[in-house]
Structure formats: structure tokens, C-alpha cells
Amino acid sequence: MGDAASTSPSQDERIKEISALRRALIRPELGGMVGTVAVFTFFLLFAFDSGMFNSQGVMNWAVVSAQFMIIAVGACLLMIAGEFDLSVGSMIGFAGMIIAILGVTLGWPMWMAILATFALCMAIGALNGWIVVRTGLPSFIVTLAFLFILRGFTIFLPQTIERKTIIGGIRDAAQGDWLAAAFGGKILGGLFVWLGDMGLISVFDRGTRAGQPVVDGIPMLIVWALVLIVFGHVVLTRTKFGNWIFAAGGDAEAARNSGVPVNKVKILMFMFTAFCATVFAVCQVMEFGSAGADRGLLKEFEAIIAVVIGGALLTGGYGSVIGAALGALIFGVVQQGLFFADVESSLFRVFLGVILLGAVILNTNIRRIITGER
Amino acid sequence: MTNGNAPIIQMTDIEKHFGSVIALAGVSVDIFPGECHCLLGDNGAGKSTFIKTMSGVHKPTHGQILFEGRPMHFNDPRDAIAAGIATVHQHLAMIPLMSVSRNFFMGNEPEKKVGPFRFFDHDYANRVTMEEMRKMGINLRSPDQAVGTLSGGERQTVAIARAVHFGAKVLILDEPTSALGVRQTANVLATIDKVRKQGIAVVFITHNVRHAMAVGDRFTVLNRGQTLGTAQRGQITPEELQDMMAGGQELAALEGSLGGTV
Numbered sequence: 001m002g003d004a005a006s007t008s009p010s011q012d013e014r015i016k017e018i019s020a021l022r023r024a025l026i027r028p029e030l031g032g033m034v035g036t037v038a039v040f041t042f043f044l045l046f047a048f049d050s051g052m053f054n055s056q057g058v059m060n061w062a063v064v065s066a067q068f069m070i071i072a073v074g075a076c077l078l079m080i081a082g083e084f085d086l087s088v089g090s091m092i093g094f095a096g097m098i099i100a101i102l103g104v105t106l107g108w109p110m111w112m113a114i115l116a117t118f119a120l121c122m123a124i125g126a127l128n129g130w131i132v133v134r135t136g137l138p139s140f141i142v143t144l145a146f147l148f149i150l151r152g153f154t155i156f157l158p159q160t161i162e163r164k165t166i167i168g169g170i171r172d173a174a175q176g177d178w179l180a181a182a183f184g185g186k187i188l189g190g191l192f193v194w195l196g197d198m199g200l201i202s203v204f205d206r207g208t209r210a211g212q213p214v215v216d217g218i219p220m221l222i223v224w225a226l227v228l229i230v231f232g233h234v235v236l237t238r239t240k241f242g243n244w245i246f247a248a249g250g251d252a253e254a255a256r257n258s259g260v261p262v263n264k265v266k267i268l269m270f271m272f273t274a275f276c277a278t279v280f281a282v283c284q285v286m287e288f289g290s291a292g293a294d295r296g297l298l299k300e301f302e303a304i305i306a307v308v309i310g311g312a313l314l315t316g317g318y319g320s321v322i323g324a325a326l327g328a329l330i331f332g333v334v335q336q337g338l339f340f341a342d343v344e345s346s347l348f349r350v351f352l353g354v355i356l357l358g359a360v361i362l363n364t365n366i367r368r369i370i371t372g373e374r
Numbered sequence: 375m376t377n378g379n380a381p382i383i384q385m386t387d388i389e390k391h392f393g394s395v396i397a398l399a400g401v402s403v404d405i406f407p408g409e410c411h412c413l414l415g416d417n418g419a420g421k422s423t424f425i426k427t428m429s430g431v432h433k434p435t436h437g438q439i440l441f442e443g444r445p446m447h448f449n450d451p452r453d454a455i456a457a458g459i460a461t462v463h464q465h466l467a468m469i470p471l472m473s474v475s476r477n478f479f480m481g482n483e484p485e486k487k488v489g490p491f492r493f494f495d496h497d498y499a500n501r502v503t504m505e506e507m508r509k510m511g512i513n514l515r516s517p518d519q520a521v522g523t524l525s526g527g528e529r530q531t532v533a534i535a536r537a538v539h540f541g542a543k544v545l546i547l548d549e550p551t552s553a554l555g556v557r558q559t560a561n562v563l564a565t566i567d568k569v570r571k572q573g574i575a576v577v578f579i580t581h582n583v584r585h586a587m588a589v590g591d592r593f594t595v596l597n598r599g600q601t602l603g604t605a606q607r608g609q610i611t612p613e614e615l616q617d618m619m620a621g622g623q624e625l626a627a628l629e630g631s632l633g634g635t636v
Contacts, residue, residue: 247472247476
């Protein structure tokens with residue numbers, strides 16, 4: 001089709017040919033890609049010998065990045081659909097607490113506790129969305145209310161039931177549970193044993209686990225992050241529903257005029273964000289073995305920052321899941337990398353602020369080139 | 375240009391009241407397939423209310439609407455669109471951040487099945503978009519181009535091409551040229567001409583007499599919520615239309631002081 005246009009006699013003489021390189025670079029993810037390269041270059045130069053790039057080091061920042069990615073995918077699709085969810089962090093704490101109460105205090109089988117938590121949290125996500133759609137209030141306000149409501153319950157419930165704000169014993173309760181393993185387990189253990197035997201990754205040299213690899217598998221958390229990224233990317237770019245997400249955020253009124261069920265799309269995206277927050281929470285309680293009332297604090301902002309670094313427009317209608325994932329990767333690598341590089345951890349915020357600003361300026365320029373905004 | 379066919383839409387003595395305000399006080403118009411029917415009127419004449427009644431947004435307080443010979447009862451604009459009445463609004467038609475082909479198929483996405491999954495058929499969407507736009511005389515650089523990079527006239531053309539592609543029988547254009555430059559206006563008028571020749575009824579709302587005269591087959595003037603009659607092409611001069619729209623005496627006095635036709 002491209003050649004049909006270029007052979008046409010009425011080619012516009014005021015449109016310059018765009019080089020292939022430029023066309024390849026002009027994409028929403030460019031800010032995230034440049035940031036990722038910059039961050040890795042920085043740490044390869046300044047922290048290469050610190051252990052950041054051996055198997056444990058990689059696993060360390062990969063896990064932190066994967067946590068950010070899981071919530072960033074949900075926040076990204078929701079933001080493209082034109083809404084925010086500030087209750088993500090509180091939802092993480094709430095979901096973890098509900099699992100602990102159902103699975104430990106009430107003694108439900110862990111799979112039942114997990115499924116019930118997913119159902120409850122997605123229902124709350126739907127309620128968020130329904131209120132936003134019905135009242136026409138900014139989602140900023142509605143979900144800010146839920147930030148407080150959910151955090152309040154997360155503190156109130158364990159205090160009332162158990163007289164404490166941390167409920168432990170989840171690991172024992174989840175022992176041998178098939179669904180808990182899908183969140184707290186590890187895969188490819190055999191591969192890592194083989195890598196250890198081949199001397200490619202480090203192994204314990206003494207103790208009861210001598211000879212076994214230090215990193216003994218890929219945590220399900222990382223698997224979830226990758227699955228959610230691929231799922232979100234495919235849905236957004238390759239399906240009818242993805243087109244509706246863009247349309248709902250781009251101009252809800254124009255989308256409605258064209259027959260897009262905007263309200264349904266927005267409510268579903270709130271539910272998906274809640275789903276992602278719950279995945280995060282389940283992985284976390286399985287890893288820690290406990291649920292705490294302060295879990296997930298400020299996660300909503302971290303998710304939004306990752307999404308914005310990834311090239312999404314705060315007002316909706318534009319963005320990329322791949323970009324959001326890169327934003328999350330930058331976030332995780334910087335947070336853990338400064339620790340490896342032995343830099344004062346408060347500088348994490350400085351570094352992050354600089355990256356955020358740089359990426360957003362770059363993204364804004366790219367977006368203007370693509371969309372013709374002025 | 376009525377071709378002796380039956381009118382596709384017949385509106386008789388339509389009245390629309392909003393509370394104590396009488397927006398339409400007896401409007402009668404019939405629209406034939408393949409004609410460009412210009413609806414002229416100054417601001418506040420009731421043009422918008424009238425087309426909203428035609429496209430199913432408002433229900434008339436009095437009067438009858440026949441669509442293809444049968445009384446029309448549309449509950450909302452979706453029914454009207456399904457029946458083949460498409461409205462292209464000056465704004466609120468396209469999403470600038472999205473590509474032309476995504477906009478073109480918004481709400482009507484083509485899908486292809488891969489195993490149990492159904493995906494947006496981008497190849498088909500891109501091909502059809504390029505083809506339809508070429509038919510309207512616009513060569514897109516690429517179907518991935520965002521609508522925001524198009525000019526106002528090109529956006530109108532995308533919206534018109536979209537309505538035609540999805541089977542519009544009646545195309546209502548709400549002031550499509552009012553925000554455009556000279557060249558772009560000419561392009562949109564040429565598009566209207568192409569659409570009319572495909573046998574689609576075009577209802578062209580404007581307050582610009584020259585734009586109306588350029589493509590119109592028949593002209594209906596609305597003033598203060600009433601139709602002042604319908605004229606065939608060639609039976610009426612631009613000056614007469616202008617006078618009917620805005621009340622001749624006052625405007626003549628104004629034009630005298632301004633030194634030319636407004």
C-alpha cells in the first residue's frame with residue numbers, strides 16, 4: 001500500500017519523505033527505550049563489579065521490576081482508557097489482608113481464599129468504575145476515596161479480628177496448595193541446576209545446599225509480569241477491544257457516537273487494574289508468608305510514574321504497554337542498582353525525578369510528531 | 375434532480391418544543407436519494423434541532439417523519455445509524471490521537487480468527503481505509519497516520535468516507551465547511567458531489583450561501599423555526615437565499631454600510 005501512495009501523481013509536495021530509521025524510532029516507547037539504555041549503561045559502568053549483573057543480582061532487580069510491571073500494565077491500560085486508579089496501593093494491602101483472614105484466620109483452603117479475594121477485589125474495581133461512569137466525577141477523586149476506604153479496612157479488619165496489624169502463617173497454610181504455587185512457586189529449577197553444574201551461575205559452596213545454585217528458579221512473580229505484559233500488549237494493539245480502549249480515552253463522546261460501549265470499557269479496565277493489584281498482593285503474601293496493613297503504600301504513584309515514563313498520555317487515548325513495562329524496568333533497576341552502586345539511597349528519588357522529567361519531555365515531543373498535536 | 379423517485383425521508387410539519395421554547399414551529403422537508411439538499415439558516419434558526427430530530431436524537435413534539443415510506447420511530451441515534459442515517463458532526467467525529475484506519479473502523483472493527491482468538495484485522499482495515507480515501511481523492515501517506523496530522527477538510531472527508539463505507543443512505547453533514555479554508559472547502563464540496571453521485575441522499579447544513587450554491591440540488595431555508603420553502607437549483611439566486619435567511623431589509627442596510635455582500 002505504501003508504494004501505491006508514493007507512485008501516485010498527486011503526492012503532496014509539502015510532505016517530506018521520512019527515513020526508515022526515523023520512522024522506526026518515532027514510537028510511543030522511545031522515551032522508555034532511551035531511558036532503559038541510559039540506566040543500563042550507567043550501572044554497567046559504575047556497578048559492574050558490585051554483583052549487580054551476576055545471577056543473584058539480576059534476580060534481585062528483576063523481581064523488583066516485575067512487581068512494578070504487574071501494576072504498571074493495569075495502570076497503563078486504564079490510563080489509555082482515560083482514567084486513573086489511585087487505590088492500587090491500598091488494594092494491594094487490602095487483597096493481601098483478605099487472603100490472610102480467609103486462609104489463615106478462617107482456615108479456608110488457600111485456593112478458595114485466593115479466588116474469593118480476586119472476586120472481591122475485582123468487584124471493588126468494578127464499583128470504582130461504575131461510580132466514575134455514573135457520576136461523571138474525575139476518577140482521581142473517586143479512587144482517592146477508595147485509597148482511604150480500603151486502607152482503613154486493611155488496618156481495621158486484622159485489628160478487630162486478631163488484635164494485630166500483621167497476619168502471618170500464610171506459608172504454612174499455603175503448603176501444597178495448587179493455586180498458591182501459581183503465585184509463590186518457581187519454575188525452570190532444572191535449568192538453573194544445570195547452569196550451576198556448568199559453572200555459568202554461582203552455587204553455594206558450603207552448608208546443606210552446597211552445590212545447588214544460589215538462584216534456583218524463576219519466581220512466578222516474573223512469569224506473571226511477562227504474561228500480563230504480553231496479554232496487555234496484544235489486547236491493546238491487536239484486538240477490537242484494544243481499539244475501544246484507545247477510543248474511550250481519546251474522546252469518549254466521539255467514541256460513543258461511533259457505537260463504542262465506552263462505559264463498559266472503562267469499568268472493565270478498572271476491574272483489570274484491580275486484578276493486577278491482586279496478582280501483586282498474592283505473590284507478595286506468598287513470598288513474605290504474611291500480610292501487613294502497610295503493604296502497597298504509594299504503589300499507585302509508582303505505577304503511574306512507570307506508565308508515564310513509558311510514553312502514555314496522562315489524559316488518556318495514547319500509550320503503550322511495552323513502554324509501561326520499560327518504565328517499570330527502569331524503576332526497578334534504578335531502585336536496586338543504586339544500592340549495588342553503593343550510592344546513598346535517598347538519591348534514588350533524585351535519579352528517578354531526573355529520569356521521569358527527561359522521559360516525559362522526550363515522549364511529549366515524539367507524541368507531537370506522531371499525532372500532529374500542537 | 376429528484377429523478378421521479380420516492381423520497382427517502384419525508385418530514386411533515388415537524389414541531390419541537392423544549393419547555394416553553396419553541397425550537398421548531400412547523401418544518402416540512404423531503405429528501406430524495408442522490409440529491410444534495412441544502413438546509414440553510416442563520417444561527418438560532420433551528421438547524422441543529424432539526425437535524426437532531428432527523429437523526430433520532432430528539433423526538434418531535436408534533437408532526438410525522440416517514441423513512442422509506444414508513445413512519446419512523448427511532449429511540450436513539452444508534453437506531454438511525456443502523457437504518458442508514460449517518461450524521462457527520464463538525465467536531466466529535468474523529469479521535470486525533472488515533473490512526474486514520476483505527477478511526478475509520480472505530481465501533482465496526484473487522485476481525486480475523488486465529489485459533490480460538492479473534493484479532494483486529496489491521497491488514498484489511500488499512501487496505502480498505504487507503505482505498506476509500508483514494509476514492510475520495512485523498513492520498514494518505516500511511517493508514518497509521520494519526521488523524522491529528524490531517525487537515526480539517528481531510529478529517530471531514532475521512533468521516534464522510536467512513537459513513538459511506540458503512541452503508542449510509544442518508545448523510546447529514548452539520549456545517550462541514552464552516553471552519554475550513556478555501557482549498558479545503560473545495561475538497562469537501564467535491565467529496566459531497568462524489569457521494570451524491572453514488573445515489574446517497576446528502577443533507578448539507580450550512581449558513582454559507584456560496585457553499586450551498588456550489589453543490590446543492592435543492593435549497594430549504596429555515597428561519598425562526600419555520601421552513602420558508604424549498605427551491606430547485608436555478609430557480610433562485612444567491613441574493614434571494616441570503617435575504618430569506620437573514621431578513622432582507624436589515625441585512626441590505628448593513629451591507630450598504632459595509633460595502634459588499636456578506
